[in-house]
Amino acid sequence: MDYRTLCLAPAGTAFRLDKRDPAAHNSFSGRADAQPEIDAQLKRMGTFQEKLYAEKKRSLLIVLQGIDAAGKDGVCWHVLKGIGPQGCHVAAFKVPSEEEKAHDFLWRVHPHTPALGTVAVFNRSHYEDVLVARVHKLVPEAVWRQRYDVINDFERGLQLAGTTILKFFLYISKEEQLKRFAARLDDPDRQWKISASDYTERAYWDDYMAAYDDMISHCSTPHAPWYVIPSNHKWFRDLAISQIIANTMDDMDMQPPQATVDVVEIRKLYEAEVAKAAADGEKAGKAG
Amino acid sequence: MDYRTLCLAPAGTAFRLDKRDPAAHNSFSGRADAQPEIDAQLKRMGTFQEKLYAEKKRSLLIVLQGIDAAGKDGVCWHVLKGIGPQGCHVAAFKVPSEEEKAHDFLWRVHPHTPALGTVAVFNRSHYEDVLVARVHKLVPEAVWRQRYDVINDFERGLQLAGTTILKFFLYISKEEQLKRFAARLDDPDRQWKISASDYTERAYWDDYMAAYDDMISHCSTPHAPWYVIPSNHKWFRDLAISQIIANTMDDMDMQPPQATVDVVEIRKLYEAEVAKAAADGEKAGKAG
Numbered sequence: 317m318d319y320r321t322l323c324l325a326p327a328g329t330a331f332r333l334d335k336r337d338p339a340a341h342n343s344f345s346g347r348a349d350a351q352p353e354i355d356a357q358l359k360r361m362g363t364f365q366e367k368l369y370a371e372k373k374r375s376l377l378i379v380l381q382g383i384d385a386a387g388k389d390g391v392c393w394h395v396l397k398g399i400g401p402q403g404c405h406v407a408a409f410k411v412p413s414e415e416e417k418a419h420d421f422l423w424r425v426h427p428h429t430p431a432l433g434t435v436a437v438f439n440r441s442h443y444e445d446v447l448v449a450r451v452h453k454l455v456p457e458a459v460w461r462q463r464y465d466v467i468n469d470f471e472r473g474l475q476l477a478g479t480t481i482l483k484f485f486l487y488i489s490k491e492e493q494l495k496r497f498a499a500r501l502d503d504p505d506r507q508w509k510i511s512a513s514d515y516t517e518r519a520y521w522d523d524y525m526a527a528y529d530d531m532i533s534h535c536s537t538p539h540a541p542w543y544v545i546p547s548n549h550k551w552f553r554d555l556a557i558s559q560i561i562a563n564t565m566d567d568m569d570m571q572p573p574q575a576t577v578d579v580v581e582i583r584k585l586y587e588a589e590v591a592k593a594a595a596d597g598e599k600a601g602k603a604g
Numbered sequence: 605m606d607y608r609t610l611c612l613a614p615a616g617t618a619f620r621l622d623k624r625d626p627a628a629h630n631s632f633s634g635r636a637d638a639q640p641e642i643d644a645q646l647k648r649m650g651t652f653q654e655k656l657y658a659e660k661k662r663s664l665l666i667v668l669q670g671i672d673a674a675g676k677d678g679v680c681w682h683v684l685k686g687i688g689p690q691g692c693h694v695a696a697f698k699v700p701s702e703e704e705k706a707h708d709f710l711w712r713v714h715p716h717t718p719a720l721g722t723v724a725v726f727n728r729s730h731y732e733d734v735l736v737a738r739v740h741k742l743v744p745e746a747v748w749r750q751r752y753d754v755i756n757d758f759e760r761g762l763q764l765a766g767t768t769i770l771k772f773f774l775y776i777s778k779e780e781q782l783k784r785f786a787a788r789l790d791d792p793d794r795q796w797k798i799s800a801s802d803y804t805e806r807a808y809w810d811d812y813m814a815a816y817d818d819m820i821s822h823c824s825t826p827h828a829p830w831y832v833i834p835s836n837h838k839w840f841r842d843l844a845i846s847q848i849i850a851n852t853m854d855d856m857d858m859q860p861p862q863a864t865v866d867v868v869e870i871r872k873l874y875e876a877e878v879a880k881a882a883a884d885g886e887k888a889g890k891a892g
Contacts, residue, residue: 362681362685366681370796389690392688392689392690393650393654393688393690396688396689396690397650397685397688397689399689400680400681400684400685400688400689401680401684401685401687401688401689401692401693401694401723401725402677402680402681402684402694402725402727403694404689405689405693406689406690406691435689437689437690439690490881491881494874494877494878494881497874497877498874501867501870501871501874504860505860506860507863507865507867508658508860508861508862508863508864510863510864510865510867510870511864511865512865512870512873514870515870515873515874515877518877572792572793572794572796573796574796575795575796575798576796576798576799577798577799577800579789579795579798582789582798582800582802582803583789585800585803586782586785586786586789586803589782589785589803589806590782593778593779593782
């Protein structure tokens, strides 16, 4: 099945996360079962990326959002590896700097949008400005509420310039988040990932869910859809995202560019070189 | 064997490419035979990259140089894929822009050096300024000649700031280049790669070889060695480069960072959350 159908948040409808199952998965039974299929999708992604790069007429922007421990970094490490570092740029957006705060909220993300032929990945994004900014009342409601339109207009402008946009919301349950926090506590090699804010932010769980619902309802558009990825099972998350990226790139149907030279003329240059190499070889043979 | 030994250009010696065999390979017989070993090295690279990123105390700079069709892009697509796009930046340096030409030759490369925790790849590099600049007499000899010291000082400064530097020269024979040009001519999907300059540059082959010899002789240093990779066989090139990168990163012996929080205190927060989740569950159970 095409996971775009399963995961799409349809444009123009009131979306509610609590109607989706974060533990959903399809007929695969687990990581071992799904891995060959994931590997096949990663390979497809790589093939399409080379075509995108050669064609240099369009670009791809992948946006990742999700609560702490939802797996954004995991996707970057294990799914986006299908897309190599050549012509791919991952931008991680953390707490804005003083300079960034002195500008409109799109100012810091715009420089990281993909050039023609390339892929850009936003690990967190401009959507933080309708999420953390809303939950922690960093700006008044009137301000974050008008940002939905500003975002839709911005993404529409990118799309008109040749950028295909895929937005993935990694959906985990509150119980799954706690399990992942436990795994960090129990593994000395991963304790550096622990932050006290993991727990203080968790107290705002319901506020975040409401903010996600509104973000998805307002900003899943035909030109930049939100896909809600059931992410309790990391293997299903990886499978769904890799397949959605690969299928989307397949649909883009990239074509090799036309030769910029007269191939007949170049073939003459080539044949002159072959003749020269043969003459040099003969000379070397006689000398030897 | 450790291919660093086979490929190293020793510091402080007069290096000559014509003493090396561009078709060299080791006991493997071909791509099919070597691929499992290449895949294993790519996997090691990925594991070490995650450690480098977590540690955030050091960085890695990989420089690729080689004549047209030597395989720089091939290495970016098929070897550097072992390093994912998260925390890896590939910078390709083409003909300098007017703005770039108005600055010292390191001005355009410096912004692309790797941040702590990350990898940067230069697909062509500041070495173009002692190669094409010399061969085509873009600057007087006195100017390009003093650049060797400027480069060594620059690379020394990067190393002191925590950057490990690996420089790969992809060495192919003149015959092999012609074979690769033929492959471009014969494949309609690759004709867009053909440039008339492929053939005009080939006329300067001996000048380029002399420029490479001098570049390697002057700039293979203990802190930033040049490795000369026999690249007629693409599979051996991929094997040698992936193994050298993986072994170098292994020697860096990255350590997970210390936790920045009091783990005992955090465990209390965790246990409070578990108790709360259990109480909520019981409540839900009674309600249900």
